[in-house]
Amino acid sequence: MDKERISRLIARKLSGEASPTEIQELDAHLRAHPEDAYFLSILDDYWTMRTPPPAADDAEARFSHLLEMAGADEEAPQPRVRYLRRAIAIAAAVTGLLAGGWLYTRYSSQPPDTASAALIETVAKPGAKSRLLLPDGTVIWLNSGSRISYPSSFSDTSREVEIEGEAYFEVTKDPKRPFIVRTRDMQLQVLGTAFNVKCYPGDHKTEATLISGMVQxxxxxxxxAPVLLHPHEKVIISSNEDVTESKQETQRLIVQHLKKSIADTSLVETAWVYNKLVFDGEDFGEITAEMERWYNVTITIHDPSVARYRFHAKFENETITEVLSAMQLSSPFTFKINHNEVNIYK
Incomplete structure (x- = not known):
C-alpha cells in the first residue's frame, strides 16, 4: 500500500470518517506493518488527549492542530519524540493530502531572545499544492515548490510569517495583532483579508495580489512610504539588477489593476488555488516555469523563436502531454517527453 493511501486511511480513522471497509483495509495493513501501527497509536494519543482550539471544529482543522501540539511537545520521552518527528513528517502530508498535495514539515530552534522557541517550516514539494491551518486560524494554500516558516505560537503583538514561492492567504482578523508576510523583496501587513503572494527564487519579480480587504x-x-493595496489590485516589485539606480525608485514598484469581471477562480494570479492552470498572454518562456512546478518536470526550449510564443488558455485536470498538445493547435512546435524531461523544438 502506498503512503498516500495509508495516510488517507489513518486521517479518516482518526477523524471518525472511515467506512467499515476502510477500517478493515487499514487493520490488515497494520497487522503486516507494525511500525505503522505504532505511528498510528502515537497520533491517536495526541488526538484524544489534546483539545482543539474553538475554531477547529472540522476534522482537517483538528488534525492540523494535533500536528502543532505534537511538534511542540517538549516533555515527551526521546523515543517518542523520534517517532513523533517521523509521524509529523508523514501526517503533515495527510493534512495537505486532504487538499490534494504533499507537505514536508520540520521544526527548528530559534535564538532565546525571539518571540517563540520553535520555528516551523513547511515545504510543498514540486508537483504538489497543499493547505495549512496556522495557530491563529489563518488558512494558507501553498503552491508547489514553495516554503513558509512561522513560529509555533504567535506573539501578543504580531503574527509574522516568511514565504518563498507562492501562497494564498485567508487571514483571520485580529486588530491587536497585525499579520505580517515577509518575502525577499517586500513586506505585507494586514488585519484580515485574502491575498496571493508570489516570489519564487528564480523569478525576477515579486507579486502580491489583493482579493479582498486591504493590504499595506x-x-x-x-x-x-508603503503602498495601500485595494481589492483587485496587484503590486509588482522588480528585482532586475540591470535597472539603473536613477530609474530604480520609479520602476521597481508598480501597481496594476485587475479586471473585476474575471472570477477569482480564473484569475492568472489565483487560479492555481482552484487547481487551474491559466495562461493570459504570457510567453512560452514564462509559462515553462509554471509548468515545471505544476508537473514536477524540467522543460528546455531549444528555439528562441518558440520561447516568444504567447498563449491564452485554461487547463484543469489535463496531463502535461495534453496541455502541450492543446498549445500546439495555436502555435507550431514539437515536443518530446522522456520521464521528467521535456524538450521543445520548432
Whole structure:
C-alpha cells in the first residue's frame, strides 16, 4: 500500500470518517506493518488527549492542530519524540493530502531572545499544492515548490510569517495583532483579508495580489512610504539588477489593476488555488516555469523563436502531454517527453 493511501486511511480513522471497509483495509495493513501501527497509536494519543482550539471544529482543522501540539511537545520521552518527528513528517502530508498535495514539515530552534522557541517550516514539494491551518486560524494554500516558516505560537503583538514561492492567504482578523508576510523583496501587513503572494527564487519579480480587504505593502529595506493595496489590485516589485539606480525608485514598484469581471477562480494570479492552470498572454518562456512546478518536470526550449510564443488558455485536470498538445493547435512546435524531461523544438 502506498503512503498516500495509508495516510488517507489513518486521517479518516482518526477523524471518525472511515467506512467499515476502510477500517478493515487499514487493520490488515497494520497487522503486516507494525511500525505503522505504532505511528498510528502515537497520533491517536495526541488526538484524544489534546483539545482543539474553538475554531477547529472540522476534522482537517483538528488534525492540523494535533500536528502543532505534537511538534511542540517538549516533555515527551526521546523515543517518542523520534517517532513523533517521523509521524509529523508523514501526517503533515495527510493534512495537505486532504487538499490534494504533499507537505514536508520540520521544526527548528530559534535564538532565546525571539518571540517563540520553535520555528516551523513547511515545504510543498514540486508537483504538489497543499493547505495549512496556522495557530491563529489563518488558512494558507501553498503552491508547489514553495516554503513558509512561522513560529509555533504567535506573539501578543504580531503574527509574522516568511514565504518563498507562492501562497494564498485567508487571514483571520485580529486588530491587536497585525499579520505580517515577509518575502525577499517586500513586506505585507494586514488585519484580515485574502491575498496571493508570489516570489519564487528564480523569478525576477515579486507579486502580491489583493482579493479582498486591504493590504499595506512596503519594499524590503526601503524607507519610502508603503503602498495601500485595494481589492483587485496587484503590486509588482522588480528585482532586475540591470535597472539603473536613477530609474530604480520609479520602476521597481508598480501597481496594476485587475479586471473585476474575471472570477477569482480564473484569475492568472489565483487560479492555481482552484487547481487551474491559466495562461493570459504570457510567453512560452514564462509559462515553462509554471509548468515545471505544476508537473514536477524540467522543460528546455531549444528555439528562441518558440520561447516568444504567447498563449491564452485554461487547463484543469489535463496531463502535461495534453496541455502541450492543446498549445500546439495555436502555435507550431514539437515536443518530446522522456520521464521528467521535456524538450521543445520548432
Amino acid at each position: 505593502v512596503s519594499r524590503a529595506g526601503s524607507q519610502e
